[in-house]
Every structure is written in C-alpha cells, then in structure tokens.
Amino acid sequence: MMWFNIAKAQSFMPTQGTQIAKQVDNLYGFLLITSFIACVLVIGGMLYFAWKYKRKSPNDKTAYISHNATLEFLWSFIPLVIFLAVFVWGWFIYHEMRTMPKNALEINVLGKQWAWEIEYKNGFKAVNEVVVPVNTDVKLLLSSSDVIHSFYIPSFRIKQDAVPGRYTALWFNADKLGEFHVFCTEYCGTAHSGMIGKLRVVTREEFDRYMEEGQEEGSLPLAKRGEKLFALKACASCHSVADASTKVGPSLYKKFGTEEHMTDGTAIKVDENYLRESILEPNKHIVKGFPTGVMPTFQGQLNENELNALVEYIKELK
Template sequence: MFWMQYAFASKFMPTAATDVAGQVNNLYSFLLISSFIACVIVVGGMIYFTFKYKRQSLEAKSAYITHNTFLEFLWSFIPLVIFLVVFAWGWHIYHQMRHMPKDALEIHVTGKQWAWEAAYKSGVKTANLVKVPVNTDVKIILASTDVIHSFYVPSFRIKQDAVPGRYTAVWFNANKLGDFHIFCTEYCGTNHSGMLGKLQVVTQEEYDSWLEEESKFS
C-alpha cells in the first residue's frame, strides 16, 4: 500500500525536498487511492445492479425492501473512519508545519512588486534568491512593502501570505540539495506571473563560505 502511495505521489506531485513534503504526499495518495476504491465500488455496483435487476417484462415487479440495517451501518461507519483518519493525519502534519523550531536559522523575506528580497542576520541581502544549508531548520519571516503576496515553494509543500503591515512566518528543513522554484500565488498586479525566485539548498560548508564571501560586500 505504501509503495503504491509513493508511486502515485512521485508521478503526479513535485519533488519532495522536505520530510513534511513526503508526509503531504502520503496523505494525498491515501485520499486518491481511497477515493478511487470508493468510486469503483459505487459505480461498479450501480452498473452490476443495473444489469442484474433489469426488468424482464411489464408484469415483473421488484422486491419491496425498505432498509438494510447492516448495509446502512457499513456505508456510514466506513466513511466516518476514513474521515477521522484523514483529519488526524492532516492535523498531525499541520501541527508539525506550524510548530516553529526555537533554534531555526532566521531569514527575512520581503515581497514587493514584483520580486523577493531576502535579508540575513549578517547583513547579506539577495534578490530573488534564498540560499539555505541542507538538513537545517530554517524559519522564513515574511513581510510585504505594497500588496499581499504569497510565498510558495512547491517542492517543500509550504505556502504563506506576506501581508503589508505585519509579519508572518513559515519554516522548513530541506533534505535534498538543489535549486527549487519560489512562486507568488496571490495575484499582485500586472507582472504577478513574473514574480519568481529560487531557493537554493547547499551543504553547510558551501553556505558558510557563501555567507562569508557575501558579507564582505554588505
């Protein structure tokens, strides 16, 4: 079952580059597979009974069945169990995503028409680039200078609005090296579709070396 979930998620979802992203994939796959099974049972049953109990003649009469307690219990209890599983599973993931680690690396990211600006504690600032070390808790503190923007990294399964006049935050721990897309998913004006950025995950040594080099020019 878990192999099937992994296969579905790998086929249809963006690369999972955090542990939370993998959990989101599993939940999505569970919903997809359970919905498919339910669809097969319901539609298959409808087709089967359509032919099995097709009226043979004008005089034929169908049996008059008012209810079936056992079946009514099953089609109420089984969906209830599935809904509760999805709720508990989703709540666990949500709580994990919203529980910010205390010792996380903090990076301030400001959205503005139509770019992302990242600011590090060392004074380093970058445009449309957020560079972080792998296997490290990172807290992104968001703000906006004009309208509402939305910081979205598909491979991390995180999305958080950047709102004028207030701070919001989101965190992640990237477990894969590479470059990942940053999108704005809140319409913010004529060049909204061009508000793209790159989140680059590197080794700790590469990150320290880059930060030290960039600090010379900040």
C-alpha cells in the first residue's frame, strides 16, 4: 500500500517530524496520484476523441451516440467511492490530531504582536523558541494578547489559531531530534512576516537540563505565581482551595476536569476555557446554588500571563 508514498520525496516537503506528519503525507500522496490519474484520463480521453472523431471529409458523419449506462454508472460510482475513502481517511487523521492526549507535557504559548512568548510550568520563559523532549506527548496551550495569530509547525503538519479571549490547544509527539520552523500563519499586522520561531526537539536529559538552567533565573513556577495572585486578588476570601468546603463561592479544590452544573440547567466541563470565563465573565454562567453578581469580574485586571498562572494554580489543586 505504499505506492502512493510519492510525498516522501523530501525534496519538496518539509521533514516529517511526527507520525501524524507521515500520515498526512500519505493521504496527500494518495490525493496527488489519484488526481494525476484522473487528469490523464480526462485530458487524454479528450485529446483521443478529438482525434478519433475528427471530420475527415465533408460527408464524414459520426454515428449518433446518446448514452452508455454502464459507463455513466462507473464514472459516478468510482469517484464516489474514492471521495468517501478520502473523507474517512482524513477524518481518522484529523481525529487523532485533535484529541489531546492525557498526561501530556503542557507548555503555554502566548501570541502577541510580533512574537511567541513561551512559558513552561516551572516559570521559565522564552521568546520564539520552544524546546521539547523527543518521543513525548506535548500539549501547547495557546492564547493571544492582541489579535488572532496562528501557530504552525510545517514539519509536524499541524497548525492552530491563537485567539484573543480564549484558549486553544495543539498537541504533537516529535520523534526526530532537531530544529524545526514555527511560523505565524494568520496575518497579524506590520511585522507578521517577522514572527518566526523555532521548535527544538532534544533528548530528555537535555530538556531537563534546559529546564533547570531556566529555573536558576529565579523565576517562580507558574502555579506558584498563580497561588500568589490568588491571595493578592482576594479570591481566597470567597473560594476554599484545600478542601471541598463552600465559602461565598464554590470550592475550587479538585474542581478541574469535573463537570459543573449551572443554574440554567446546563452542565459544563471544567477545562481551561471554563476557568478563564469564570474569572473574566463570572456572570455568564452561574454555578447552581450560588448567587448571581457576587463574584466581581477580573476583566482588565489580569493580563494573559497572570490568567495562565491562575488557571494553572486551579488545575493543580488536587
């Protein structure tokens, strides 16, 4: 089944840095080859018939041909089967791309005009360079502090918009060591074309060393910064964090990943976006059994970095 592996011709495709990249290329190769065959059949047929039925003398009349049921069935049915196969094939790859693995290494990536700001769990920050260990599930939690950006790693064949006001995510498992390009692929203003980053895939040991060196700069881990903010912004006066006891607001202990029931009857999964919304727009959804309008909004009082820290802190309350 590897006959369609034409896309492996590395001369015109970026290196394949993940398994998913290979799958995407296989599908691409299949599309390329079937399109090529269809093109030859259609254009070739057209030229052949133009030649075959060319009027050779003034009295040369072509026989009257109305239709051919078998042919008509075949040229509808075969493409249909191919289209359905491509749909199913593509769906499987897309599904794998979009299903976030559990226990992935998480890294926050903030898009801003005009750079990518990377923040690791231990509080180490970098600009335009993501470093990840090889053969590890990595999840990037994307956000933006201004306009829409898009995080694209051509070698991994994955891309995701970073949208202001919400979290989006991307995952990959790099199986090749080396350095790969990162581009912003959403036009985001004057220096958009300069918004270039790199992703470095290193061994586990090298990654651990990189993290240690980063921490020596005295940066507080993300969750620790969140804990400080939680005290500073007086969240603690309304939310307990060490047990399930209720204060003015619901306890946030072991809340992440659960399902929360709202006064309007809906149930919402407590994920990163729910936490963001709860903090910035507390009245959008009210937790069942709690009053409206009591939790103040923190919109405009927290920047993206602080919000990431708070979200990380609440995620780690377990």
